[in-house]
Amino acid sequence: MRRRFSAFVTAAAFSIISLAQAFPAYAKQSDEAFHTFAVGPGLINLSPEDQYATYQWGLKNDGEFQAIELKQKFTDIGAIYSNVPNPIGLIGLPRSNGPDSYSQVVTNAVPGIDINVLPAWKAYSAATNKRQVIVAVIDTGIDINHPDLKNSIWVNEDEIPGDGIDNDGNGFVDDVNGWNFFDNNNQVYTGNEDDHGTHVAGTIAASRGDGGITGIADNSQVKIMSIKALGTSSGTGTPEMIVQAIKYAEANGASICNLSSGTLKYSQELADAIQNSNMLFIVAAGNGDTNGIGYSIDDNPIYPAAFPYDNIISVANLMFDGSLDTSSNFGAASVDIAAPGSYIVSTISNGYGFMSGTSMAAPMVTGVAAMIYASDANLSLADVKNRILQTARPLEQLQGKVATGGMLDAGAAMTYGQSS
Incomplete structure (x- = not known):
């Protein structure tokens, strides 16, 4: 039997607190x-x-x-x-x-163990050559009507909503905000099973200044394409669904793709789809073995994180003290960088909540990548990847664990190569 793709939320740490009801907290079990x-x-x-x-x-x-x-x-x-x-x-x-x-x-917590976002936002605000960027979140679905996300969602302007016609001729009827490859329809949000994708999307580009959380990227320039390729309460799908989603994303204008999921089984079709794509893929490294203990994916690969392609950034899960979470996979050859991924608060269905895992670390990098790419229309996606990896902030605990030996630094990446 083919192994299924699964979303990377740490099993023992997949807990959600509705902040609207916090203290005492309501937890979704x-x-x-x-x-x-x-x-x-x-x-x-x-x-x-x-x-x-x-x-x-x-x-x-x-x-x-x-x-x-x-x-x-x-x-x-x-x-x-x-x-x-x-x-x-x-x-x-x-x-x-x-x-x-x-x-x-x-x-x-250790002060300063964060992505240094405030200088990045300042540099982005000063940029004068911005462009529109579409980020594909291939995941469970996304609550596209969430107050913090509704203005961040990609809209297919060539499609007339609800008319039952494939107006743009791309083979998908009424794909106004993306497509559901798990159920093969245009319903990109199906309810609570889509908390994972909704959480990922919020980290990348939730609106700022509206009373909720704040996303990393500017949602006036960065839009989220919701592509549901994982389903059920366990967040699983097949490599074929992921491949279809990748092809759809690129064909419909996405340039950056977040994949907070993976499989232990090698798929040549998946490998080819990623290697032959012009998109930049930000990929979660995975959450350890059956006991939740992280391991080297150099030795025991998880895909797509372990694919050796130039258009992939593979991300480990950093704790707030500067060490990898015990559940985070690693690999000096296969994993590029670490980013915060434990106890991350973001959007969920009809609210806000905490999740942990490399699934939460990857969208930190995706949000920064989208911000950099949106800030300067002259940059290539290869430039974006280079900026992120070249400016990783070295941490002793990460030496030998990730290729850069460091964590994501949004401020340094945004100002890379600029004169002081």
Whole structure:
């Protein structure tokens, strides 16, 4: 049986907190027996008009966050709580187990472990040669009517909505905002099973100044093409669906593609589709083995992250202390760079929530890539990749783990090659 593509959210850390109901938090449960939770790291003035930007540590980290993980001594599954603001306590601990069943691990945030987004936004605002950029999010679907995303969604202007006619002759009827290759229809959002893609999209280009979170890229220039190729509550699909999605994205104007998913099985059709594409692919490196322990994909490849092609950036999941999350895959040859991916707050169906995994790290890079590409119409996609990798901020913990030995630095990438 062919292995299926799956979305890369850390299994033990796939928890969602509805910030509208935070403290006490409402958590959307996964199918796991034991769940992890987190609250934000206490940031100051990242985007004052966006109330939940306070929790976006990946964009700006003042070092005010501490997570305490209680791990069962005989398993790798734990519970998370935070010390700011107002601890939500030990959520999810089985009543049948006493405190002696757990060991405690404390992780403290390190100031400056973030993507340095504020200088990047300043440089972008000063740019004078901008262009429109379409980013394909090939994933589960996207809540295209979410208040923080509705102005960020690509619109196929050559299609007349709802008339049942393939107006632009591209082979897809009423593909106004993208296409659903999982169900083979134009319904790019089907409900809660599309939280994953919605979360990815928000990190890339959620609106700023509207009271929610803040996306990395400017959604007046960067638009998200929603391509649903993964479905069900587990976020799975087939390589054939991904290949169809890639071909659709490029044929309809996308230049950058986020793939927060992968498979252990090599697919020549998938390899050819990516290698022969002119798009830049930002790809998640994967979330470890069956116990959630990250491993080298140089030795045990996951695809497409391990494909050796020049149009791929493969991304590992960075914690707020500058180390890789224990679940993050790595590889000095196969993985290019690390980016924040643990306890990331973004858009979900009808709200906002936290998710963790390399799925969340990849769109950090995608958002920066889209911002750079949109800022200067003279840049090529190869230039964009070069800027991102050449300016990776070195971290000792990442040496030998990723090719650059460093983490994403949006400010440095945006100003690369500019005179001071």
